[in-house]
Amino acid sequence: MKKMIKQGLEIVDSPYLENGEKRGLVNKLLLGLTPSQYLLQAFRNPFNWLLAVIFAIGIPILLGRFVFGLAWATSGSNDYPWGLFLGFGLFAMVPLSSSGFQLGTACEIFGRHDLEPIERLALLNGLLGYFFAVVYLLADLGQPWRLPYPMVVSFGPAAVLFLVAWHVSTYLSVQILEVSTAFFEWIGFPAGKRGVRRITLGLTVSGIILSTLHQGALGALFTYAPGKVHPLWYSSSFQWLHFFVSSLPGGLCMVIAVSTIAAKTMTWRGDGKFHANLDKITISLAKGACMGLATYITIKLIAIAHDNKWSYIDSGWGQWFMVEIMLGFMLPLALMTYGVNKKNMTIVRAGAFLTVFGVVLNRVNTAIITFNWKLPHREIPPWREVLISITIFAIYIVVYRFILYRLPILYRWRQQEEPVLVHATEPVRSAAMGHASQAPIASYSSITKVE
């Protein structure tokens, strides 16, 4: 891309070409390139070759899982009913996706407009993380075509998973709506965008509720297995808080991680505002993440003290626990605190990547590695299960990149429409009652104005 921009390529960031013609959908999809140019830049990217290799082997095996069944694709273990698909795919992807509700809250509820350049990335990160958690779930369910059953056929309302199912599906729709404003801009459907903007506050508040509950509920799922989850990773009283609180730095650091990668690998796509503010925003996010990490470490220790589990530290599992909490939580906390203080972005970002690693390790530890700690044997996931997990993750990366390349996530869509008056962003009901407030509640309202 860099080369092509040097050769005079116009980046797609408005509905019109420089000569005033309207861009067609194909033009937008191809990033303003001709088909042959597009293929050329795709082939030039070595990362695409890596993806091609993964897909060449992984996609047939992923399809094979639906043809030959779970016993063929996974360990098919009765002792470890949840393997990598859920242990990694669902339990690790969901906490890393808490960014959507956090940045939504910061921008829309707390009025932190300085974080706006990254709000959409955070929302998208949330949406895709959840979406692919569901993809992993579909690969894992024995009868994935029955996924809607808890909604329509048979209800088990006393089960934690019932709550997870309802909340994840509701939250997924909320997130689709939240991200849809970017899509409506890109596709050229301002009415849809205005409609969504009107209910932003409602969406954001429901996002907080749904996130609090199902991030916690994923932890609460493990309270069904008090004899199987290792005591150091288990707390009957605080399990849901552990999962919820660790998801906060997890989500924030995931946004730092993704924005770091995006700023490096697709520099052309971010606009001036994004690049100019990124360091400042990263510091803000890192500060939030540090608070989250410190809280998490504290409540983790409180839980151990609460059930008096100190003696478990002095065991093999205990050492592994110390590795997790020191490498995945304490070290990043120290790094980010130092980095924020010294304004050293490299250290802050390293801390963020380490936090992401820590949260993933925590979930995989809880669900797989230390699960069934009383049983004599441990289960190593077979190669097909590993490969399918990698393949789904690669699809996640491709979809992520596809959207970042196109939709106005890292840049602002230059609009030619008439400036939207402030009252248009006000809620329907108050507008209908003739109370047009002059204060915008919508943070994107400025974007729709003519540049």
Next chain:
Amino acid sequence: MKRRNFLKACVIGGATISLGKTNKGWAAGSFEGYPEAMGVLTDTTRCIGCRSCEAACNKEQNLPEPETSFQDKRVFEEERRPDSKAYTVVNEYEKKQPGGPVYRKIQCNHCNEPACLTSCFVNAYTKTKEGAVIYNSKVCVGCRNCMIACPFNVPGYSYESVTNPIVKKCILCYDTRLKVGKPPACVDICPQEALTFGHRSDLIKLAHERIREYPDRYTDHVFGEKELGGTSWLYLTSTSFDKIGFDTTLGNEPIISNVKEFLGMVPMVLSIWPALFSGIHLLSKGKHDDHGEQTETKQEDH
């Protein structure tokens, strides 16, 4: 104006959430089991490890042929668990002990408050009034949460089926026998009368009588009387229960008790959060409306 905004936010937030079925707070209290519930008492001091119960179960439930015959004693070399091809297995413990070996039959214990049942989000499990915990494969999605939840590691999953994998476990021969008042196939065939079928309440009395009559022969404990809220399947043994494969650390509370704290919190979050955050929004409105204004307060990363 502000109040109206606030109310509206509550309504929108609340409406979105009400899709989520708000009242999950109800969870079982201290359910002691149905009064007419049946059960089985396993007296491990009588069991000789003949595996005829395994054979009878296999036939009654139309399970696939085993790899080796039911007379094959080599299976005792390793500790087995029930799975989709065998709803019950007999394991050998205390092999080198003077009183040993001790054999123990493993199958679903048919808890009074089953963890599988309470963890199931499509309500596929039912605790019948006869005491059996049965399973409806027609609604099962295959999340296998029941297998995670079962404290006895009982349910198996037919992973090898592509189009209709289901959970498979002992149902106390509910369809074919228990419903019409007959004992399960394994009890019927036991040559040693190691298994006794009857009302759970009677079996508890019987077990305690045996302990009183032969205090040297039995450990003074009936496993399943109180464990995890009580089970329909009860056990007597001469040795300690943790030596014959029982997890004795799980206590007497049913599994659902661990989850109640979270379930109780749910309606609180559902009702408090909308008001709390809409309120905060209104409070911070106006003050921070100039774009780019900085505040040091971060979000709810308390």
